[in-house]
Amino acid sequence: MGDRTYATLTIAGVLASAADAQMLVDEISSQGGRDTNGDLPTMPTEAGTIPAHFGFEEMNYGDMPDSLHNTLYDLGLAYIWAHEDGDQYIAAGTVVVDDCSHTQHLSHNGLPFLEHGEFDDPEKRAAIAEYMEASKKVQGQDLVYAPTAHALLAHFEGKPEALEAWKAMREARAA
Amino acid sequence: MYESTYASLFLAGTIASAEGARALLAEITQQGGRVDGLHPVAPTAPGPMPTHYGFDEITGGDIPTSLRALLHSLGLSYFWKHGQTSSFGAQATVVIGQASHHQPLSDNDEPFLEYADLDNTEKRDAIAAYLDAKAQVLGQPLHYAPSAHAMLAHKAKAI
Numbered sequence: 001m002g003d004r005t006y007a008t009l010t011i012a013g014v015l016a017s018a019a020d021a022q023m024l025v026d027e028i029s030s031q032g033g034r035d036t037n038g039d040l041p042t043m044p045t046e047a048g049t050i051p052a053h054f055g056f057e058e059m060n061y062g063d064m065p066d067s068l069h070n071t072l073y074d075l076g077l078a079y080i081w082a083h084e085d086g087d088q089y090i091a092a093g094t095v096v097v098d099d100c101s102h103t104q105h106l107s108h109n110g111l112p113f114l115e116h117g118e119f120d121d122p123e124k125r126a127a128i129a130e131y132m133e134a135s136k137k138v139q140g141q142d143l144v145y146a147p148t149a150h151a152l153l154a155h156f157e158g159k160p161e162a163l164e165a166w167k168a169m170r171e172a173r174a175a
Numbered sequence: 176m177y178e179s180t181y182a183s184l185f186l187a188g189t190i191a192s193a194e195g196a197r198a199l200l201a202e203i204t205q206q207g208g209r210v211d212g213l214h215p216v217a218p219t220a221p222g223p224m225p226t227h228y229g230f231d232e233i234t235g236g237d238i239p240t241s242l243r244a245l246l247h248s249l250g251l252s253y254f255w256k257h258g259q260t261s262s263f264g265a266q267a268t269v270v271i272g273q274a275s276h277h278q279p280l281s282d283n284d285e286p287f288l289e290y291a292d293l294d295n296t297e298k299r300d301a302i303a304a305y306l307d308a309k310a311q312v313l314g315q316p317l318h319y320a321p322s323a324h325a326m327l328a329h330k331a332k333a334i
Contacts, residue, residue, distance in 0.1 A: 005261055085261050090282045107289050108264045108279070114293060115285040116302055128290055
């Protein structure tokens with residue numbers, strides 16, 4: 001028994017090896033994730049931007065499976081997980097980026113909202129603003145497959161600080 | 176195909192005839208309405224009637240057209256609220272006379288402002304008007320006053 005609904009996953013970041021890409025493809029496939037064409041994800045065949053948007057049917061209470069969350073965390077990927085209404089709960093979204101997580105209930109238009117009584121609550125307004133900011137950040141980035149040193153350097157070209165930060169993050173997560 | 180959900184109806188005003196009361200309760204019963212889980216019963220004497228009627232299975236959530244028309248013809252004010260399904264969200268409508276206020280509701284049954292509308296004065300005013308109308312309906316009784324005498328007595332009490 002449960003209360004199942006549809007959920008979407010949008011991913012941003014870098015997959016720096018074939019093994020990383022395989023890990024992600026396997027995890028999404030095992031959870032029944034489909035790309036925007038309705039197909040299971042496949043291994044990318046060349047470096048570059050790859051599909052980053054997936055849909056998941058029948059997610060119990062709209063929750064993201066722990067193993068999917070762990071995979072994305074281990075790979076250092078940012079993401080937006082958003083689920084629709086169930087019978088007993090309303091839609092919600094979670095954005096994870098830069099080691100911060102932001103969760104908001106969502107309206108039928110997919111937007112966070114404030115209930116009457118919260119309209120002038122500065123903390124709640126700030127939380128919504130942060131959610132939207134983080135959401136835009138993920139949506140503004142691609143999911144990139146860069147399995148070689150050359151491809152990785154090309155991706156971070158002109159952004160040496162971002163490359164160093166990315167390396168530090170991966171090392172920390174591998175530790 | 177629309178899904179079904181539960182709904183609540185709160186009534187306010189005066190029913191001035193036995194025919195009106197019978198028609199209303201027949202319509203509520205026909206639509207599956209219950210009072211505290213029981214079939215509503217026509218009043219036998221002037222006085223207050225139950226104001227809250229619950230409906231387990233309302234297709235699409237909206238108040239049935241025939242019930243809405245009857246409430247209009249009887250001149251009753253009402254507050255109609257329905258739950259959510261996986262296809263649509265909870266919503267509520269308050270009708271007082273010709274004025275109607277409609278709002279989508281959160282899972283706490285509260286009207287809300289979406290991110291893009293947080294500073295939209297018009298939408299905030301609409302929510303304030305909805306809440307005011309809702310409070311008016313919930314704060315009034317539903318009265319059965321089938322005779323001129325009962326009607327005058329009820330009005331005198333109201334004054």
